[in-house]
Amino acid sequence: MFVKNSNIAGLLAAFALTVVGQAAWAVGTASTTPVDNTVTVDYEVSSVAQSQLSDTVQFLVDNKVDLTVAQVSDDNVIPNQANQVLTYSVTNTGNTEQGYLLSVENDGASDFAMNNVRIYIEDGTTPGFQSGEDTLYTGGTNAGDLDPNSVTPGDDTMTVYVVADVPPNGGGTSPADTEVSIYNLLATTTVAGSTTVQLDNSADAWAAGTVQVVYAEGTAGTNSSDADNDGQDSASATYTVVSAALTVTKSQAVISDGFSPAGFEKAIPGAVVRYTITLDNSTGGVAASAMDVIDDIQEDEVTYNADSVVVNGEAIDDGDTGTGTGLDATVTITDEGGAAEDDRVRVSGFIVPAGQSWDITFDVTID
Amino acid sequence: MNAIKGLLVAVLVSLISVSALAEITLSTVAEVEKVTVDEEGNAVVTYVPADLVVPGDVVRYSITAANAAGEKPADKVVVTNAVPAEMVYLADSAQSSALGAGTTIEFSIDGGTSWGALASLVVTEADGSKRPAAASDVNAIRWKLNFSLQGGDTARVWYKAGLK
Numbered sequence: 347m348f349v350k351n352s353n354i355a356g357l358l359a360a361f362a363l364t365v366v367g368q369a370a371w372a373v374g375t376a377s378t379t380p381v382d383n384t385v386t387v388d389y390e391v392s393s394v395a396q397s398q399l400s401d402t403v404q405f406l407v408d409n410k411v412d413l414t415v416a417q418v419s420d421d422n423v424i425p426n427q428a429n430q431v432l433t434y435s436v437t438n439t440g441n442t443e444q445g446y447l448l449s450v451e452n453d454g455a456s457d458f459a460m461n462n463v464r465i466y467i468e469d470g471t472t473p474g475f476q477s478g479e480d481t482l483y484t485g486g487t488n489a490g491d492l493d494p495n496s497v498t499p500g501d502d503t504m505t506v507y508v509v510a511d512v513p514p515n516g517g518g519t520s521p522a523d524t525e526v527s528i529y530n531l532l533a534t535t536t537v538a539g540s541t542t543v544q545l546d547n548s549a550d551a552w553a554a555g556t557v558q559v560v561y562a563e564g565t566a567g568t569n570s571s572d573a574d575n576d577g578q579d580s581a582s583a584t585y586t587v588v589s590a591a592l593t594v595t596k597s598q599a600v601i602s603d604g605f606s607p608a609g610f611e612k613a614i615p616g617a618v619v620r621y622t623i624t625l626d627n628s629t630g631g632v633a634a635s636a637m638d639v640i641d642d643i644q645e646d647e648v649t650y651n652a653d654s655v656v657v658n659g660e661a662i663d664d665g666d667t668g669t670g671t672g673l674d675a676t677v678t679i680t681d682e683g684g685a686a687e688d689d690r691v692r693v694s695g696f697i698v699p700a701g702q703s704w705d706i707t708f709d710v711t712i713d
Numbered sequence: 714m715n716a717i718k719g720l721l722v723a724v725l726v727s728l729i730s731v732s733a734l735a736e737i738t739l740s741t742v743a744e745v746e747k748v749t750v751d752e753e754g755n756a757v758v759t760y761v762p763a764d765l766v767v768p769g770d771v772v773r774y775s776i777t778a779a780n781a782a783g784e785k786p787a788d789k790v791v792v793t794n795a796v797p798a799e800m801v802y803l804a805d806s807a808q809s810s811a812l813g814a815g816t817t818i819e820f821s822i823d824g825g826t827s828w829g830a831l832a833s834l835v836v837t838e839a840d841g842s843k844r845p846a847a848a849s850d851v852n853a854i855r856w857k858l859n860f861s862l863q864g865g866d867t868a869r870v871w872y873k874a875g876l877k
Contacts, residue, residue: 379799383741383794383795383800385739386794387737389787389788389789389790389791390788391787396787399738401740401741403741403742403743403763407768407876408765408766441767560765560767
């Protein structure tokens, strides 16, 4: 039993060592670490061993400023939605604890700009963006230090949200379906615990025994302020409009005049005219919900035919609500003034699914 | 008895080394490998003093053992270099300025307890399984000169390692 226990303890110790070793390897040797290379020489003279000689050279590991800004998720949006979220990660891939300034720009390739653009930092309590929980970032401040040398997972990375409102919420015109708005998040490396930008020493003469700073993040990201090896990195995430691309058309046809043969009806008094309102969402990315169609008829010339409303093939009596799947339309017929007769046909509260085209028809009789 | 013996040996060694007058001097230089691309698009490798070193950089350690002119030959010269814990030995980078009958380069993966050609070394994993040693397992290198370093001669050996 004792042996068993000690075996397990040994195994655990080995495992722990492996994990720590990998972590240290993954992040790179911390800056300021002195690296000593010691060499010895043994030799003999005339078959007699001589005193061993030894020599050591040392260098200090310098500060490799390396960071990675990456897109985590895009967002599909609908015009007028508030607080739509793009997600990014900012990771310190260097060898020194650093702070970060954040900024965001609307990419030049965007079709439109979002309103009320803000940056939030995930506070770690609940994954994903929560406006009441995550931290609203104030421009020019340090978004938080990231330590690649920490043994605690996650200390080297933060999740950043760009949160914005889709026009026309807050002004502007409504963007069209499939239009995009691209945001480039830029992170600038600062000295840990401060807003002082971490400058590199590429232009300075080397001074013995000092830790110098090298920009090493490589190729520039997408932000227009980002350059190769400048201590900054950036990445893009995209809002794509998937609004219901609804088109509404109205047509009319005389369906009977009491005299003419089918196909040759004339718009004479007493003839019945059928109005067709086509709600075409066939190219839309999402359902058009809370539909409300109002048609005011010209009461002086025509009279509404009671119970003549048909929504996508289902007849719905005046004042009733449909029962078909997705057909919970309510038909309301009212008198909106003028001559004392019904003159408004309203079909409300239904949904036109994405990719479908629905017809609403109703009939009137020419006075 | 043992202590007296040890003392005698120590005295003997110091006497002989004084009388033999072989004067080996040892120096080590650390340089960072810089790869640039010339106008023809060829990679040009240069070495600069290891002043600015960050993770991923390659450092070349050059070790020079010189026997001062006019001294007696130094025999069985062995240069031993522990690879710093922060560095990873790069495969096939241990070299020697071959003089005379050449140099035997040996590696250790256990900090210098056992030595051999890299291909002969076996790593035992934590779970007991075994695999051939890789260059990254090397934590000490030694160069055994198979010739006598004459007075006035210099032997130069080197290896390269990457900073973790």
